[in-house]
Amino acid sequence: MSDLELSNRAVRGRALPRPPRAGTVAALAFVAFLAVATVAPWLLQTADPLAIAPREAFEPPSAAHWFGTDESGRDVYSRVIEGTATSLLIGVSATAIGLALGLLLGGLAGLGGRVLDFVVGRVNEVLFAFPGILLALLIIVLWGPGPVTATIAVGLSTAPGYARIIRGELVTVRSSGYVEAARVLGHGRARVLARHILPNALAPMVVLATLGIGQAVVWASALSYLGLGAQPPAPEWGAMLSAGRTYITTAWWLTVFPGLMIVLTTITTTVLGRALAARDGARR
Amino acid sequence: MSAPVLEVRGLSVAFGGDGRRRGARDAVEVVRGVDLTVEAGTCVAIVGESGSGKSVTARALLGLAGSGALVRADRLTVAWADRRDASEREWRRTRGVGAGLVLQDALVSLDPLRTIGREIGDPLRIHRRMSHAAARARAIELLELVGMPHPTITVDRRSGELSGGMRQRALIASALALDPPLLIADEPTTALDVGVQARVLGLLDEARARGAGVLLISHDLAVVSRIADTVIVLDRGAVVETGPTAEILGAPRHPVTRALIEAVPTEVPRGVGLTTRDRPVRSAQPVVEAARTASAASTTGRTPPPPPAPALEGIGLSKSFRVGAGTTHAVQDVSFRVERGRTLGLVGESGSGKTTIARLALALAAPDAGEVRLAGEPWSPLPERDRRTRRSRIGAVYQDAFGSFDPRWSVGRILRDALVAARRDPSDAAVTALLDQVHVPTDAAARHPLALSGGQRQRIAIARALAGSPDVLVCDEPVSALDATVQARVLDLLDELQRDHGLAMLFISHDLGVIRHMSDTVAVMRSGRIVEHGDAERVFTAPEHEVTAALIRDSPRLARGDGSAGFR
Amino acid sequence: MPRSRTLRRVALRLAGAVFVLWAVATLTFFAVHLVPGDPAQAILGGPGSQASQEALDQVRADYGLDRPLAVQYLAMLGRLASGDLGDSYALKTPVADLIAGQLLGTLTLALLALVVAWVLAIGLALWSTSAGRIGRAIAAGIELTAAALPHFWLATVLIAVFSTSLGWLPPVANDQPSGLVLPVLTLAVPLAGFLAQLMREQMLDALEQPFTTSALARGETAAGIRLRHALRHAALPAVNLSGWAIGYLISGAVVVETIFARPGLGRTLLRATELRDVPVVIGVVLVVALVYVAMTVLTDLVSRAIDPRIALEERA
Amino acid sequence: GCTPAAESPEASGDPVTGGTLVYASGDGEPSCLDPHVGGNYPQALIAGQFLESLVSLDDSGEVIPWLATEWTASDDGLTWDFTLRDDVSFTDGTPLNAEAVKVNVEHLKDPDTQSSTGYLALGKVDSVEVVSDTVARFHLSAPDSALLESLTQPWNAIESPAGIARGMEENCLAPIGTGPFIVDEWVPQDHVSLVRNDDYDTGPADRAHDGAAYLDGIEWRFIPDSASRYAALQAGEVDIIDNAQPDTLDQAAKSGTLVEIDAPRPGASNRIELNSGQAPFDDVRVREAFIRAADVNDGIDALFFGTAERSFSVLSSVEPLAYSDETLFATDLDEANALLDEAGWTERDADGIRSKDGVPLTVRFPVSTNQSIPAEQSLFEQIQATAKEAGFDVQLEPLDLSGWYGALFTHEYEAVSAPYTKVGPDVLRILYHSDSITPAPSGYFANLAQLDDPELDALLTEAASESDPDARAALYEQAQQIILGGFYALPLYDQQNHFLHSPKLQGVRAMPTVSTPTFADAWLAD
Ligand SMILES: Nc1ncnc2c1ncn2[C@@H]1O[C@H](COP(=O)(O)OP(=O)(O)OP(=O)(O)O)[C@@H](O)[C@H]1O
Ligand SMILES: Nc1ncnc2c1ncn2[C@@H]1O[C@H](COP(=O)(O)OP(=O)(O)OP(=O)(O)O)[C@@H](O)[C@H]1O
Ligand SMILES: [Mg+2]
Ligand SMILES: [Mg+2]
Secondary structure, X not given: XXXXXXXXXXXXXXXXXXXOOHHXXXXXXXXXXXXXXXXXXXXXXXXXXOOOOHHHOOOOOOOOOOOOEOOOOOEHHHHHHHHHHHHHHHHHHHXXXXXXXXXXXXXXXXXXXXXXXXXXXXHHHHHHHOOHHHHHHHHHHHHOOOHHHHHHHHXXXXXXXXXHHHHHHHHHHHOOHHHHHHHHHOOOHHHHHHHHHHHHHHHHHHHHHHHHHHHHHHHHHHHHHOOOOOOOOOOOHHHHHHHHHOOOXXXXXXXXXXXXXXXXXHHHHHHHHHHHHHHHHHHO | OOOOXXXXXXXXXXXXXXXXXXXXXXXXXXXXXXXXEXXXXXEEEEXXXXXXXXXXXXXXXXXXXXXXXXXXXXXXXXXXXXXXXXXXXXXHHHEOOOEEEEOOOHHHOOOOOOEHHHHXXXXXXXXXXXXXXXXXXXXXXXXXXXXXXXXXXXXXXXHHHOOHXXXXXXXXXXXXXXXXXXXXXXXXXXXXXXXXXXXXXXXXXXXXXXXXXXXXXXXXXXXXXXXXOEEEXXXXXXXXXXXXXXXXXXXXXXXXHHHHHHOOHHHOOOOOOOOOOOOOOOOOOOHHHHHHHHHHHXXXXXXXXXXXXXXXXXXXXEEEEEEOOEEEEEEEEXXXXXXXXXEEEEEEOOOOOHHXXXXXXXXXXXXXXXXXXXXXXXXXXXXXXHHHOOHHHEEXXXXXXHHHXXXXXXXXXXXXXXHXXXXXXXXXXXXXXXXXXXXXXXXHHHOOHHHOOHXXXXXXXXXXXXXXXXXXXXXXXXXXXXXXXXXXXXXXXXXXXXHHHOOEEEEEOOOHHHHHHHOOEEEEEEOOEEEEEEEXXXXXXXXXXXXXXXXXXXXXXXXXXXXOOOOO | OHHHHHHXXXXXXXXXXXXXXXXXXXXXXXXXXXXXXXXXXXXXOOOOOOOOHHHHHHHHHHOOOOOOHHHHHHHHHHHHHOOOOOEOOOOXXXXXXXXXXXXXXXXXXXXXXHHHHHHHHHHHHHHHHHOOHHHHHHHHHHHHHHHOOOHHHHHHHHHHHHHHHOOOOOOOOOOOOXXXXXHHXXXXXXXXXXXHHHHXXXXXXXXXXXXXXXXXXXXXXXXXXXXHHHHXXXXXXXXXXXXXXXXXXXXXXXHHHHHOOOOOHHHHHHHHHXXXXXXXXXXXXXXXXXXXXXXXXXXXXXXXXXXXXXXXXXXX | OOEEOOOOOOOOOOOOOOOEEEEEEOOOOXXXXXXXXXXXXXXXXXXXXXXXXXXXXXXOOOEEEOOEEXXXXXXXXXXXXXXXXOOOEOOOOOEOOHHHHHHHHHHHHOHHHOEOHHHHHOOOEEXXXXXXXXXXXXXXXXXXXXXXXXXXXXXXXXXXXXXXXXXXXXXXXXXXXXXXEEEEEEEOOOEEEEEEOOOXXXXXXXXXXXXXXXXOEEEEEEOOOHHHHHHHHHOOOOOEEOOOOHHHHHHHHHHOOOEEEEOOOOOEOEXXXXXXXXXXXXXXXXXXXXXXXXXXXXXXXXXXXXXXXXXXXXXXXXXXXXXXXXXXXXXXXXXXXXXXXXXXXXXXXXXXXXXXXXXXXXXXXXXXXXXXXXXXXXXXXXXXXXXXXXOOEEEEEEEOHHHHHHHHXXXXXXXXXXXXXXXXXXXXXXXXXXXXXXXXXXXXXXXXXXXXXXXXXXXXXXXXXOOOHHHHHHHHHHHHHHHHHOOOEEEEEOOOOEEEEOOXXXXXXXXOOOOOEEOOOOEEOO
16 A cells, blocks of 8 residues: 555655645644744733742642642743743744854855855864854853853854755755856846845745754753753743753653643744745745 | 467546545546557557656556556456456566566666666565575676676666666666566657667567567657557547557558657758648748848849858867866867857767857856857857846757746746846736747746746747847757657747747757757767768768768657658 | 875865864863853862962962963963873863763763664654554654753653653663663654654655656565665765764763763763863863764765765766 | 651661662762862762761760870960870871871962862961871961861861872872771762771761771762752662752652751851942841841742751851841841832832932842752742842842852852851851952952951951850850841851661761761661
């Protein structure tokens, strides 16, 4: 049966656009939820995320506290909601930094001459060779811990990966038939770059970016574990996760829910990224 | 050997109605009630336009139509075994053993990551439980059989390291590995240059001589006429005509068959449309002829004006590439000239430097030596900035039209962009005019090239090249990706445009028929040099160089039973 | 002629590697020195010890920490050039010895994790490409979730399940192989999720290629198609990623070694940064960079072996 | 003090000889096993297994003999004679004698040794004179009532002179002492192996049994992650862990399968010092307002699961001279607000943060992630929340160790928590004497409250030289009243020092000196 399946795929090819899948729809719904949690968290919250109540610490999930309470008696659900903005901001801006730097490096390598390509290649290798965590440690001890530095650290350590992909795209697009055709038509370098090379080389970036956001959130949470992430008491998923880890055997809810948010966000961004990629692929 | 190796009655294949929840469309029948019989030691050819269901039929014979495919047949006997309700296991016993299949896309039908020895050895390993060593030894024998150069070395190569012809032969070798009584070859010669094509057809012939039944699939009647005993003509999934080759090709009864035959350019003289035979497209005297007459007349005067400069001229061009450790001399000391309103055809085997010349002409590459002149003025030596304003004087049409379109742009945008490049008004009217010129419906402007047929795409590419009202058109294999009938339409279009606008054309193809049909003068290339150059008719009828002669000899020609011309 | 080209390539490669090492050392040196905090404190016992001003001055003089940064930098380069990584501030022992003692543990961990991640990823990819729609969706879910698991959290859960609840495996590293299971899994699972996603895409891609139909036409089985054809294609990008993966795993080792109390470079690095133990930080970073460079060369070779097209392309 | 909190499920049987104990330490791994070098608590923990001191303390805090059998001070308090046991050799065979003591003191005072804790403790010792083989005479520059207490500390333990002579690098790897165990091997970041000293027959006067230890040896492991450490103990991979976290203590107590040792460290309590050297805490009203506003009792209960008792003293509860005054620390938000209004911090922004002349009422609070356990960090967050109600903007800054020191050096803090372990009330002098404020931009200073009060300085100096116990006690009480009354510090609880061990392990106790565990009398029951 699967043989047939295989050959069928071979015949059909991949160009047929697929209708949106259930997964994509669910992902979009979750994105909407995240958006509300980011812009207007109070609409979703059931309590003040910062209000402490030591006497009500470590309460398991209940009707009053959907996700239970943490070690200071704060409502975990409201904190998770509150943390959305910070966590996503870290994810989004870290990805933005990584992409921006990746664009710069990849652009220089992909569009500059051979020498520039070689030099940037080495620079990239240096960034790659630097253990990401060390980069993060150094940046954080340099500028102090906090979401901003965690963001920069994560952004920097993802940059070489992006740079590599962008360079590859640029090289492919640069030598493509349509770029050549544009040259034959007599278009100038700048126009070809602006109209053809950049838009086509950068189209996959949207997909990459969506995939990067989730990974960046995970990365930032690892920094929080090492005590280098967000500043207390601001709730951030990674920080909540690492704080709750201490109590994993006694209060599972402290880790499960922020962890779930991280996983869901990553999955969501990946699913959306895939959907975008599929659409882009179909268009090509 | 009484029973035929392949007997099919009422074969139908439908797609789409596969019960998948989404896409619950009605089933589309792409093969409808096909009957087929292949006797041992004979060759049956299925011909038909692109999309007529040839490949689907072939794959259905080995149970490879796909799980989405609904296959029905009153009779389906492959290698003497009834396969109507075969399980996957049973099918596997047929594949490779009872029937060998050579897929249509030879260039990508070998796993690029495995050596061809492994690929050829696979059936032996799977069906005969041969050891790797034994399979490899047999693979070498098979490679010898198919005439692969240096089989002992090639056996450890991977498809990426082989030329198209070598890949095709390796693929045939793998189909022949178990010496199956039935060999199905789906378009085994497309995209091959004529020499290789001849050798591949020879292989099929040998297989048939050894007693195998051969089912050949092609849209190229010239190829079919060469080896098939019987021809089956498919149209939209149904058999419209069937019979002995000579009969079908000599006296086609069905219009589809006739159209197929007429589309073969070889037999059609220069200046006669391939699709509209009744009306020769060059009814009026060509512009250039007129000019020539005029100039001839003026020679009677006292001061002969200097002969008009050729539209495109190459003088002593050389170009080499550093490849790995060595240097490839892609073009060596080549000179040519293309007059206004005339076509220079460039032929030659694969890798002989044709494309390189096109790139030099388009100033996409700079020659190492020599010069390209456009309308008598320097072209290649100019800095790109100075060339840019004159770029609209020379247009280009490539083999891969699709790849030459920005994948993000609609047809309209592509054409507008070309108008802008030529400093013309990029209005909707201008776009419509361009589309009209190439006979593409104007509503295509809003569409993406993906939503167009191959022939339409090629027309858009031509329209784009025309946007700047060029004097010169460089066409590099503009029709080799198209099937015969579509090819015919595109060639007619080019002809018409040349007539209307006095275009000079540098026309590149490895297909002698096409070249002959299109060219006024012909240059034959080999290893970067022009070995013969002259008037088209002269070159084809009285080749001087052995390379040319060999090309003409190997080139398949439509042979008819009575040898008479096929058009009214 | 071909030999000289090969030599040139090797030379270029070596020069590139040296450049990478130099740049890494330089960056680390200045970064660590820019960081607030005082190596003299580390030298004087770090946590909890109360060093006097005199002692600090003394130490700064002893270690040349009072010299201008440029001088310290050149001195370090000189030392490195002669192959001397210097002495640890905090441990007072040669950095080379220190790293030599830790390298094996981390490499074992990282390489094992890489292998396990590969095996898991291949298994997942094989399974998900042969499963039906639902199976495929499940596999995709597993991959995505695995890739989204932070190491520290996964480690904790693994300990809670396999050590505390089930008592199957030791929660901290010990001399037995069983002590390696949880740390390796912790590192391998997220990577496997990542690799599996990549491999599955590639496999599906390969399964749609005409050569797949061609192999089927020869009588190849579905399993054979996956194992002999699709897997190779899937392996390519994954192999190429392995250089990056080693870096990722070593970063992850910082967390994993801490949680599972394994000796190793990750922990050494973490501690050395905390203490501003500059020679150790530079030493570890250099070694990691070296491992990375070696790994890229290796993956390069492997992918060339898998796919000769790469070499061809390079020549073109 | 040593109080087994959970009852041992089995009755203690007869001691069993043999077996290797696995100890899991959550404290940082020492960079040098010789506690003379540097001198921190992780070193003290392990050094107690192979080094011994001249004197020790008993459970009631009395000084008792150890390597020194008796000691006498001159009337002016400037010379001390210590009589040593004459039957003791170091494990390398070097005899213990007055010369050895002299070498040790000189080693500690030698700048090249890079000693800090031990060096400070011997600040008043000028030199040691070898009176005879068994009598060592200490010459002091000033009377030191804390000398004996200082000498009980592991940081001032006596090592083999031959061992010291090997040089720092070697001595760091395996210092040689007279203790019950010998350092066999140190695998960095993994463990230190200790083997039994078969010839051992010393020990402090209150030791439970004579002769060599029961255990064959100790594997001293470093497991920094508290959850892993506890899991390892539960899984039986290790026999005893230190730095047990409050929730696991609670869990262990409930399950009753593990035994707890609660041994608060001596010296200072865990407290938050308020930097009185700069605004806003240079104003006593603001300090008091902060202390009144910060509500910690409920938090301590919840976060520490009843394992930590609220302290109202800057000294550890194990210090007999600790002075406690609960009334000063009653939480009172109204009072806090009134005080701040009075002090001129009247403007409040949208978040309720007060400011004065446009300067917000910011309290920078660097937190060492190495030194403060998660529960404590959470407590700080609660303080942050409650202090905010009074209008304080507490900015918690989690920092790694070097960064944390850096923040202190540059005075970039208004509040900080920095425990200090030392035997005896003389710790007050180190923490609150104005000499401990170093104006230099670098260099450690212990007076983090930056308390600069001549009256207090005089009291502390006098107490340090006062040999009469009652007079000394009175002086320290006065000093503590000044510190507490001036609201320089917010005491939280004793320095937590909980051990958890399996019931198999018996006969273990925490030394009454700096509360490190000793395994000289411990055995592993089957
Ligand atoms: N798996 C499939 N699902 C749906 N439609 C299919 C599938 N495979 C083929 N078709 C359709 O069946 C028709 C016949 O296709 P087939 O490939 O047999 O054409 P062909 O005659 O081989 O053409 P060509 O000369 O271009 O190879 C086409 O219209 C094609 O789009
Ligand atoms: N950019 C390049 N770099 C290296 N070698 C090249 C390059 N372009 C062409 N060549 C080589 O130059 C020779 C001529 O190539 P060209 O593409 O002009 O041949 P062609 O006649 O167009 O062949 P085909 O019919 O296969 O298209 C070939 O050997 C080819 O490998
Ligand atoms: Mg076909
Ligand atoms: Mg070509």
